[in-house]
Amino acid sequence: MDVELKTTDQNTEEKKKILSRYKILLKTCAHKIDKEDKMLIRKAFDVAMDAHKGVRRKSGEPYILHPLEVAIIVSREIGLGPTSIACALLHDVVEDSDYTLEDIERLFNKTIAKIIDGLTKISNVSDLDVSIQAENFRKMLLTISDDIRVILVKLADRLHNMRTLDDLSAYKQQKIASETLYLYAPLAGRLGLYNIKTELEDLSLKYTEPEIYREIEQKLKESKADDTRYLTQFTEKIRELLKKEGLVFSIKYRTKSIYSIRKKMRKQGIPFEEVYDKFAIRIILDSPPEHEKADIWRVYSIITSLYKPSPERFRDWVSAPKSNGYESLHTTVMGPDGHWIEVQIRSKRMDEVAEKGYAAHWKYKEDVSADNHLEKLIEKFRQLLESPETNAVEFVNEFKTNLLSEEIFVFTPKGDLKRLPQGSTPLDFAFEIHTDVGLKTLGAKVNGKLVPLNYKLQSGDQVEIITSAKQKPKEEWLNHVVTSKAKAKIKSSLREEKRIIADRGKEILSRKLSYIKIKPTEKVINRMVQFFKLANSQELFFKVGSKIIDNEDIKEFARNYNQGLMAYLRRKFSRSDVSDSTLKKSTTEQDPKILVFGQNDEKLEYRIGKCCNPVPGDSVFGFLGSAGGITVHRNDCPNAITLQSNYANRIIKARWVAEQKGDFTAVLLIKGIDTLGLVNKVTQIISNDLHVNIKAINIFGEAGVFSGEITLIVTDKMHLTKVIEKLKNVEGVTSVTRK
Numbered sequence: 211m212d213v214e215l216k217t218t219d220q221n222t223e224e225k226k227k228i229l230s231r232y233k234i235l236l237k238t239c240a241h242k243i244d245k246e247d248k249m250l251i252r253k254a255f256d257v258a259m260d261a262h263k264g265v266r267r268k269s270g271e272p273y274i275l276h277p278l279e280v281a282i283i284v285s286r287e288i289g290l291g292p293t294s295i296a297c298a299l300l301h302d303v304v305e306d307s308d309y310t311l312e313d314i315e316r317l318f319n320k321t322i323a324k325i326i327d328g329l330t331k332i333s334n335v336s337d338l339d340v341s342i343q344a345e346n347f348r349k350m351l352l353t354i355s356d357d358i359r360v361i362l363v364k365l366a367d368r369l370h371n372m373r374t375l376d377d378l379s380a381y382k383q384q385k386i387a388s389e390t391l392y393l394y395a396p397l398a399g400r401l402g403l404y405n406i407k408t409e410l411e412d413l414s415l416k417y418t419e420p421e422i423y424r425e426i427e428q429k430l431k432e433s434k435a436d437d438t439r440y441l442t443q444f445t446e447k448i449r450e451l452l453k454k455e456g457l458v459f460s461i462k463y464r465t466k467s468i469y470s471i472r473k474k475m476r477k478q479g480i481p482f483e484e485v486y487d488k489f490a491i492r493i494i495l496d497s498p499p500e501h502e503k504a505d506i507w508r509v510y511s512i513i514t515s516l517y518k519p520s521p522e523r524f525r526d527w528v529s530a531p532k533s534n535g536y537e538s539l540h541t542t543v544m545g546p547d548g549h550w551i552e553v554q555i556r557s558k559r560m561d562e563v564a565e566k567g568y569a570a571h572w573k574y575k576e577d578v579s580a581d582n583h584l585e586k587l588i589e590k591f592r593q594l595l596e597s598p599e600t601n602a603v604e605f606v607n608e609f610k611t612n613l614l615s616e617e618i619f620v621f622t623p624k625g626d627l628k629r630l631p632q633g634s635t636p637l638d639f640a641f642e643i644h645t646d647v648g649l650k651t652l653g654a655k656v657n658g659k660l661v662p663l664n665y666k667l668q669s670g671d672q673v674e675i676i677t678s679a680k681q682k683p684k685e686e687w688l689n690h691v692v693t694s695k696a697k698a699k700i701k702s703s704l705r706e707e708k709r710i711i712a713d714r715g716k717e718i719l720s721r722k723l724s725y726i727k728i729k730p731t732e733k734v735i736n737r738m739v740q741f742f743k744l745a746n747s748q749e750l751f752f753k754v755g756s757k758i759i760d761n762e763d764i765k766e767f768a769r770n771y772n773q774g775l776m777a778y779l780r781r782k783f784s785r786s787d788v789s790d791s792t793l794k795k796s797t798t799e800q801d802p803k804i805l806v807f808g809q810n811d812e813k814l815e816y817r818i819g820k821c822c823n824p825v826p827g828d829s830v831f832g833f834l835g836s837a838g839g840i841t842v843h844r845n846d847c848p849n850a851i852t853l854q855s856n857y858a859n860r861i862i863k864a865r866w867v868a869e870q871k872g873d874f875t876a877v878l879l880i881k882g883i884d885t886l887g888l889v890n891k892v893t894q895i896i897s898n899d900l901h902v903n904i905k906a907i908n909i910f911g912e913a914g915v916f917s918g919e920i921t922l923i924v925t926d927k928m929h930l931t932k933v934i935e936k937l938k939n940v941e942g943v944t945s946v947t948r949k
Contacts, residue, residue, distance in 0.1 A: 224271075228272065231275060232278060236251070238286040239285045253317070254318070257309070258274060261303040261306065267377070276302070279370045280367050281366075283298075283366035283369055288365075288406070293322060293325075294325075296322055301326065301329045311323050311326065329360060372413040372414070373413065375387070390414045391411065392855035402535055402564065408470075418851070422846075425482070426471055437465060437489060441463045444545045445463075448461075448516065451516070455508060459494060460494050461491055461492065464491070464492065465489060479881065481945070487542060489545075489550075489551045493556075494561045495556070495557050506556065510541065513553055516543075518543060518544045519543045519544075520541075525538075525541075536563065538555065540553070617630065617631060618634060620669070621671070622674075623672065623673075628642055630667065634667050637651060637690050637691045638691050640675045641693065641696035641699055642696075645699050647675055648699055648700075649682070650681045651676070652677055657671060658672075663687070664689070685704060688701070711752050712751040713755075716755075723764070726764070726765070728768060737767075737771065738750055815839070816839070816864075819841050821843070825874040825924055827930075828866075830843060830864045830866070831845060832861070833853050834861075874923065874924055874926070875922070876921070878920045878947070879917070880943060880946050882916055882940075884942070891941075895940065902929075903923040905921040905923055906921040934946050
């Protein structure tokens with residue numbers, strides 16, 4: 211189709227670039243669109259061109275290139291059809307121009323208007339304690355039960371934003387990358403878009419831990435030629451045997467992603483060189499559906515006869531596919547020269563599903579009802595959206611736990627398969643069976659043995675629930691479940707039970723107050739709520755009904771009440787003064803001159819985060835707590851991704867003042883081969899040679915190896931680095947890493 215650009219404010223080169231990308235877009239979907247579809251895409255492109263006329267991105271490029279690139283991702287990398295492509299072109303139109311949703315519906319149709327509505331950002335959020343991003347995410351998910359394409363287009367939008375993040379400030383890069391790692395990358399994985407998930411993870415790491423990213427990237431580049439030669443050698447015999455069996459196949463090589471390598475380094479406390487399973491191959495069989503499974507197991511048999519497999523690293527998603535439709539057989543085998551290699555075996559159809567996720571299940575013209583796996587996922591979304599949680603951050607955390615975590619497969623006593631999030635307990639299983647079973651749970655047997663209700667289930671467990679008609683849910687059960695369904699049902703039951711007890715408590719309190727000549731007016735009840743430091747009158751009635759507040763407590767209130775309002779207020783304010791001074795003391799643990807905050811380098815009081823113990827020289831940020839104090843965290847703190855994603859509006863830029871020094875706590879993890887006098891050597895180097903104060907040391911050995919923690923007081927990062935390097939040179943020490 212010939213395209214004539216109607217804009218006049220772009221130079222010739224820009225016009226050529228826009229035209230070129232539009233032609234590429236049409237080329238990506240040429241096999242699945244007709245003349246009518248082309249007209250729809252062209253109309254969406256024209257509207258987008260008009261809406262974004264004269265607008266430029268931070269990079270200086272015409273803004274229209276962004277929706278064009280998002281549309282290309284939607285078409286080529288996710289595999290969606292013309293409706294989604296049109297929505298990708300229009301996704302920022304309502305937010306960034308004078309076009310309204312009514313205009314979109316009039317120009318196109320209700321479906322496109324509804325998807326655009328889901329994609330349009332929410333600009334006004336009333337709860338300032340909650341991240342706007344978390345609130346946006348929840349609002350966007352509300353559209354999921356109507357059309358999952360909202361999420362898929364949003365993922366494409368986020369992917370292109372991540373690919374073009376270089377032009378933003380370091381602060382915005384960190385915030386957007388943290389949010390992507392926390393929410394969007396796991397969501398892409400849950401929808402089966404593994405290529406997009408991997409790229410989002412790698413791009414996020416590039417901005418959250420740039421030094422680590424560059425280091426791993428460089429080392430992978432340096433070893434690429436050797437790795438390719440090694441994998442070619444490894445697959446030579448496999449190819450020969452598969453051909454002999456008459457199988458039609460292709461083999462793809464890949465190296466672990468930078469993010470997954472970093473994750474393994476951090477989890478195991480090892481350097482890059484000790485990550486031994488950096489290689490993977492994928493064998494894709496061109497087999498008819500009726501022979502897929504049999505052929506996959508034949509390939510597995512051939513490979514494991516050549517190379518020894520690791521029993522701990524076997525995953526069968528062919529017999530029991532993941533809930534997003536992913537099917538594949540994974541094994542890890544020992545290759546030549548002692549390298550572990552992951553081997554993935556799947557059919558061509560399975561590979562398409564793995565590459566394109568749910569989009570690969572859909573029929574021509576985007577019949578979104580065509581897939582059973584998709585219906586199950588949407589049902590899980592609905593259950594989560596019906597949860598009584600109202601706080602957006604709580605909602606997002608529930609979403610991550612229930613929909614973005616890895617799954618386990620467990621069985622009923624009759625052998626029925628149930629899928630649950632990793633970390634689930636017998637109580638979660640009970641509520642998965644039926645609400646009544648969950649509410650009446652007395653105990654549980656796993657594989658025939660009695661286990662506590664907080665026992666963490668493993669894939670393959672067979673679970674039997676023991677019930678009793680007299681049993682009722684307990685408050686502590688909320689600590690024993692992870693699924694939103696179980697939490698919602700327990701909370702609902704507890705609320706009802708609490709309401710009954712509160713109604714009884716209200717009657718009891720009224721009688722007791724009347725007995726001691728105090729009329730139970732609303733004013734008196736409110737005074738009691740304040741006196742006992744409770745949230746509301748319902749809480750008071752409940753505590754009276756459950757005998758937590760007894761006769762003696764009520765008499766004490768009466769004595770204070772009769773002493774008069776002023777005496778009560780004096781005592782109340784006296785308590786407040788004590789708590790204020792305590793808070794002030796806790797927020798001035800460090801000299802406020804060592805760190806400065808915000809754009810204007812303000813000197814504010816702060817405390818050092820105990821979770822990561824930053825020292826001068828570390829890249830850090832400040833987090834404004836609900837009580838008003840600032841806590842300083844390292845950018846690579848275990849909690850950084852969560853804080854920056856959920857509470858972006860409470861993150862404050864922070865930097866060290868170079869000339870300042872101080873005493874800072876750092877914790878080192880040390881591992882090695884246990885030798886005589888090793889602890890003595892370590893302490894001597896730290897205390898005598900480096901003159902560093904050891905705050906605590908805890909080292910224990912078993913079967914010839916040792917591991918432990920050393921807590922030190924250092925002046926800055928350079929000082930700490932010197933300590934680490936010295937310890938690494940001690941004979942027998944194999945690794946020293948910062949906790």
